Each structure stands twice: as structure tokens, then as C-alpha cells.
Amino acid sequence: MSRKTRVRFAPSPTGPLHMGGVRTALYNYLYAKQNGGDFILRIEDTDSHRFVPGAEEYIIEALSWCGIVPDEGVDASGKVVETPSERHPHAPYRQSQRKPIYRQYAEQLIANGFAYYAFDTADELAARRAEAEAAKQTFIYNQVTRKTLRNSLTLPAEETARLLETTTDWTIRFKMPENTVVVMDDLIRGHIEVNTDTLDDKVLWKRADELPTYHLANIVDDHLMEITEVIRGEEWLPSLPLHYMLYKAFGWEDTMPRFAHLSLLLKPDGKGKLSKRDGDKLGFPVFPLRWVNPEGEVSRGYREDGYFPEAFVNLLAFLGWNPGDDREILSMDELVQAFSLDRIVRSGARFSVEKAHWYNREYLRMKSTEELTGLFIPILEQNGIHREKDYVAAVVALTRERVTFVADFWTVAKCLFVAPDSYDEKDAAKFWTAENATLVGAAASWLCKDYSGPWTKVGIEEALVEHIRSQEWPMGKVMNALRLALTGAASGLGIADLAALLGPAEVAARVASAEKALMK
């Protein structure tokens, strides 16, 4: 019997989702869609101390910007579903609201001898840890040390019963079996074996806030929500044996999901994984969307930096995966088709800004001039420019091969909307010499007054070049000086393109302004 594919993305709302998290969500989504299954969003907010306001909304908005829409867990209005319905049978999808579910499972484990009550306080354990550290050792709550600690395994039954009644900071811990080899199979990494002697007795449930820890909540919810594959970050690999043991302890081995652990995204400069803290110090965003933390600190986002979501998704998909052929530009639909878990790369990937720029440029070029014009107009308006759409479209058509982001249109083509207010000093010194200035004046005057051909790029180009040649003027010098007068710098757009868009009156005016400003 084969089950319907169901995968989940289960972030914890402790801050904005970073790009590594988005990639994990993306791979889950691609896998689900490819297999005709469901992609579920579940909020893992079992740590009551680390809740960050706005994080949950951020996560949903970021996924939505990327085109990753959960089938289950989030409703049409983008809210996490709290009450069960046909579409969302497992609601609530926020673990804090599933509180009552978990305790019985933890108790079931105790009843069957797979877990026990532990009464050591957090302070006591911290002290033990400090002690061990001072002796250059590591304290682990495991099958050896648990015999020397205060728990239902070492205490008399009456004492346990009394503590359960009278104290409120006890926990339920998993009783890790001794000297057992856990044999695991990871969809990406293959066969892995670990001896339980190297593992510790993890806390599963906390009496203090009556909430489970990740390990318990995760297994219980994945089981209840009928998850078939767990695709998550490599940081969970060391917990995999515990999770295997838990499925076994619950007797859920027959429906245990298959696991796939993704390698991490690394910092471009080498050391360590790309973390939330890196922020924009590295010269590129680590977050999909801009994030303002509760202290008011701003981190930039791909969206606000001008990336197209399709480009972002595409580049993220290729950070640790490839389709096995030479294609590099794939739409979401094509990614769904091409995706496969066994082509995921095992090693960690470093992000490259250049490649990211390249991706965005490719996507920008695939867009119509019409669409780009629509995106550019608001930027013009922010700069106080209001021009007719046809003119803007002509500018976009002319410069679209030169830009990476829509915002670049402004820097590249500003001179087509406003006259230069200054001239590059080096270029002026080189090209605006006394005799050359005279020639530029003459050339401009000829073009604007005497030239009677069509005022188009081609017409102007042919006539102007021809005229300069016939006068035996130095082509490069005159042209560059002309561009200096028109744009404020000697390098950039073609003279004929510039003139065609600017019109004869504006060309004449700008040359006159340059003559005035650059007169020695």
C-alpha cells in the first residue's frame, strides 16, 4: 500500500526565515508537487521563551512571495489554521495550540518503559555541566549519569509520586537503551549507524510550561499528520537516531517517514553556516524579505533588493541540487518536473552574489519591455519624474540589456530624463579641450539645425558619422565629448540612441549648458 505523499515545512517562529530555510521549504514543496502530494506548513512554537512577534507572518509572506503555497496549514487569507476542516483536517497547525495532545504520548512512553520522570532542576544540571567542563569533560544526561541523578528510575515510587504532585519543574526524558546500534537510512546520505551509548536522554516534555520539546512534538505531529517524507536541515542529523527510537517506542515503525537531510548553506567567505546574524554584512541579503526586528534593526531582503521571486527560487534550487543536465534556468513548474532527492548534493554550498546577479539578469531579460516599464515607472515617480509611458518604454527597450535589477534603469538611464548637473572631471579634462569643444558645438549645431533626415537612431547615426568623417574631425574625441555634454560622462549609451530619444532641442540645450559649464 502506498500512501499519498505528504511533506511538511516546520519552522520555528523565532525570527525571520533565512534563505536556507526557504530552500528547505522549496525542496519540500518541489518534492510534494512532483509526487502529486501535499505540502503542509506547521509552526513549531514549543519554545515559549523565544517567540518573536511577526515571525510567523513573515514566514508565510516569504513563502508566498516565492510562490510556495502550502496545501494545508495556512488558509486563503494567509493565516495559520486553528480549527479543523476538510481541507485542514489536522488543525491546529501551531504546536502551542496542540498542547493537550502531547502529554498522553509522553506518558504512554513512560508506561511502556521508554521514558522516565526527571526531577533535576535546570540549575542543578547547569551546575553539573559547569563542573564537568572545569574538569575538561562533558556532562551528558545518559544511561550512566541518570543512575546518579534524581529521577523516577533512581527514586522510590512514593517519592516520585510526591514530587510529581508537589513540584512543577520536572521533565519527561527518553530512556535511551544501552549499547544498541541504530541503523538508519537517509534518502540523501544513505546508510548511517550510531551506537546508542553515544546518545543522551533527551527531554521530551516539560512540566513547567506543559509543552513538548521538538523531538516529541515532531514525531507525534509527523505521525498524526501522516507525513511520508521528512526533508530538513543537516542540523537534525544527530537527532535522527533518537527519532528512529521514538518511532520504535511508539510502535509506529510501519508508517515512519523516510528522512532526507539537506546540507547547510555556508557563508561565502568560508567559515560556518550562513546564519541569521550575518545579516547584510556579507554584501547580500540572507533573508527573502526585509526584516525589522523588535529593536528596530533592519536586515535587507531579496525582494527589497530587487530580485524577482522566480530568480530567487531558481538560484536557491541550484544551491545544492542540479537537474543532471546543463539547464540552469528553470521555472517553478520545470523545477517540479526535474526535481529529485537523489540529485541533491551532500556537501554544503556557498552562496555567490555574482551568480545571483546573473540569475536576476536572465529573468529580467525574459520579461517583456511592457512589464519592465510598468515596474520602472514607480521608481521614476519616486525620483519626481513623470513621463509618458511610451517614452519610458523606449528607454527600457534601449537599456534592458545593461541592467541587473529594475532599479538599475534609473542609474543607467537617468540622463534620458534629466540633464546632467555635473560633468565627470577626468572625462572633461580629456575630451573638452578648447578645439574639441568647438568641434562638438559645430557637430551639435549641424545635427540640430542642418540635418533634415529622419530623427531616428539609424538616421542620426548614419548622418552624424558621415558628417564628422567628411569634416575630418576626430571621431572618438567628438563623439565622447558629445556624450559628455549629453550625459555628464564620456562612457555610456550610444550618441545616436541618446539623441534620438532626447530630441534636437534638448540636444542643443545640453550642449549649450555644457559649453557654459565647462568653459575655461
Added chain:
RNA sequence: GCUCGGUUCGUAUAACGGUUAGUACUCAAGAUUCUCAAUCUUGCAAUAGGAGUUCGAUUCUCCUACCGAGUACCA
């Protein structure tokens, strides 16, 4: 420290025992152009090191080095 992962040009990756080790980005040079960009062409550049297995190792095994993760009443 211990446990578990990982290691191919600068970066992302391909080659799942036999290739002149391929591709893309970056970079460089040339072509083109009035300049710059774009474009086209060409080029630079890698199997971490050492043992083994094998007729033959990037590929399999072991050791070393390095990188990463985990080692919380965080996820």
C-alpha cells in the same frame, strides 16, 4: 573532547571504475562599437594528502588533514 556528516577549477556543479576531468558564474584576452555595457570567440583555473583494492581510480576501503553540524527543560 566525543558523535555524526562532508571535501572536484575562486564559486556552484557534471562525470555514479576507463573522458584530453565537462558546464555555468567570475576573471583575462580578442572581435565588434564613437565610449561603456551587451553580444560573439578564445583563454586561465580543480579531483585535500597518504596507503590499499583493481588491468585501471574523482568514483570503492582505511588513515591523516581540513571544514561543518550536534553535544540545551532551542528548534
